[in-house]
Amino acid sequence: MFNNYNKVEQAVLETTLRLIIEKELQATSMSLIAKESGVSTGNIYHYFSSKEEIINELYRGIVKFNGEFVTRELFTDEPIQTRFERAWRYVAELCQTYSEGFRFIEQYSFSPYITESTKQEAYKVGWCAPLARLYEEAVEQGLFIELDPEMMVQMHYGSMVYLIKGQLQGYFPVEERALRQVIQSFWASVSQTQADTKKAGSGT
């Protein structure tokens, strides 16, 4: 996951990620990171200026990895729906396969520990913006209702997050069939046709 880093950095980042998921940030002391990563405390500080920097680097690294993972094949000449479904499948796969990274981002994306500049930097390499562009296309083509594309992506991502969370916590399994339905429901929830029907149906 941290291929762009040297051996020491990689060991530190991987260990830190694992420990934070296992035990929480406050219980993840530098000396524990040192012991578990096999890098001495002094040397950790040779590569990272502070604990905060490790956490922020972790954040950046994961978001970048996730971004590349999800946006593969996003801008092909296939139909929008095909690409839409594939992207959300990748998101689901990502959250399940790299669940530590997923949980980390979930828990710390709103933490003061992650600086504003890290968040901004991360936004540029994440998948939310590219996916929002796909949604925008869909809106332009009259496929989707006229809602802020970013908002729609967030909503769908929220659904996915809570689905995975429910699964990770053992509330319910997320099988292939359910996943297919879920992704279809994403499309349905903002699709133009349905929206019209709906508006009529809701009668408000």
Next chain:
Amino acid sequence: MFNNYNKVEQAVLETTLRLIIEKELQATSMSLIAKESGVSTGNIYHYFSSKEEIINELYRGIVKFNGEFVTRELFTDEPIQTRFERAWRYVAELCQTYSEGFRFIEQYSFSPYITESTKQEAYKVGWCAPLARLYEEAVEQGLFIELDPEMMVQMHYGSMVYLIKGQLQGYFPVEERALRQVIQSFWASVSQTQADTKKAGSGT
């Protein structure tokens, strides 16, 4: 928000909630809680056995409050859609009006700091289970697609969470019109009619 507690407990819980949202858990020391709440450390330990207990009590108290807030008028004899829409409006109102509680639950629902027993206890008084019952009704009546009701509630809640998060972080505003559309999209995303249409449309 903590009406069931005595004065001291109330002061401690309210102060702790405010501080945790302002500064994070690790920066919220017992002595700070003591100073800000006007209750001496010794006396805090008279009412709570540990810091962990305060946090867990906070969790329980907020979830209970939220549960009562959202499930008001949930089981009337109005049409399902009416009650569905009102419930989600209450959720939105809750998250926006009592945003500290919302953020706290968001941040700590997956934290090891909150014990399993607290989470289970909380589940019983929260609004997810009752709302899932409403969804179940809708499935039984053929209004909703055949998906685990809990799963659907989680998905919709996830959307709402990320919507509010986006708003709280200033990414986009959530105005009345958008909120109406969003709640309609919740209905649409799992409504039977649309699902059929969709299945046909998607062509997979």
Next chain:
Amino acid sequence: MFNNYNKVEQAVLETTLRLIIEKELQATSMSLIAKESGVSTGNIYHYFSSKEEIINELYRGIVKFNGEFVTRELFTDEPIQTRFERAWRYVAELCQTYSEGFRFIEQYSFSPYITESTKQEAYKVGWCAPLARLYEEAVEQGLFIELDPEMMVQMHYGSMVYLIKGQLQGYFPVEERALRQVIQSFWASVSQTQADTKKAGSGT
């Protein structure tokens, strides 16, 4: 020496003074102060906000003590020379009897560890200013040459300091007879009569 402080503060200040003289500031760790003073580290921080504050409080306390010690009976109606000689005797006695305080002030009066505000505060309670007033009187009465009184006090104090330093380091003993001569030489060095004679004699 630290009578104005409570028991804990007194223990900490006395221990710190002793250790700093024995081992230097950098070798005087908080945990050592804690161990030697019998006050736990946590409790030291209950009374002092930081190590720097301890050192600064030490400085203030010693200077105040010294000031009171030396300026006893400085402004009586005795002849200036009597008071002059007594004051310098007190300085000598002080440096010898309370040599730890003397050495501490010597070593740290120019250290960045002692803040400007401490130095200013200390100046007001020290003995240099009162003694300079005595010198001023002597200048006004034509007893002393026309040199900045502060400068003269500093010069004489410097002599005294180096005398005591030499003694403390074992270079030479400072006996009663020598001390008398030294104090006389202080008077002589700035006395008007001699200065005139000298100017003539030096012939430059």
Next chain:
Amino acid sequence: MFNNYNKVEQAVLETTLRLIIEKELQATSMSLIAKESGVSTGNIYHYFSSKEEIINELYRGIVKFNGEFVTRELFTDEPIQTRFERAWRYVAELCQTYSEGFRFIEQYSFSPYITESTKQEAYKVGWCAPLARLYEEAVEQGLFIELDPEMMVQMHYGSMVYLIKGQLQGYFPVEERALRQVIQSFWASVSQTQADTKKAGSGT
């Protein structure tokens, strides 16, 4: 100032002196010395066995330099007073022109960091002993009172130190006229004639 050393040693010593004066010993880490001097830590340890050795070498080097500076033309056949005045002028010039060295010696001459052997070695190359020999001559010739020559040198040096300190701290300026008076007062303070007069005058 460190002409007897090779390039690397010179860079290290000069950098260390500057840093210690700027920031104090405890804030002058080896890595800072390495960075500022352009010599890697490893290489510093090739030339100096420890940090302590650097400090001690600094001490020796400065004292040697000072010694040579002050004792120039000390043992000519000019009158004692001429040589006396010139020596003290050199001391004043030294303290003002090479103030970093002056301050270093001042601060560390009584520090446990400087070993006894360094101090003894330094004594042999410093200016105190030669100047004391001049004082001894003066005593022998009946010019000076019968006081330990070393003691007298220390006293006068102390005066000079505190004069310069007062100036460096901005308490008062030390102009040419004042300096002349001061050096005359040194002579006066221990001159035989004056001493007699004084003894009579003091009447104790």
Next chain:
DNA sequence: TATGAATGAGTATTCATTCAT
């Protein structure tokens, strides 16, 4: 010679918790 990555004991300070009053 020269480099700078690596070490790990040591630093000041914090903080949940206890307990005498």
Next chain:
DNA sequence: GATGAATGAATACTCATTCAT
């Protein structure tokens, strides 16, 4: 009940020194 002084283990971080290259 209520106080806040006292405890001391734990924390993030530093730094003199070593050593493989």
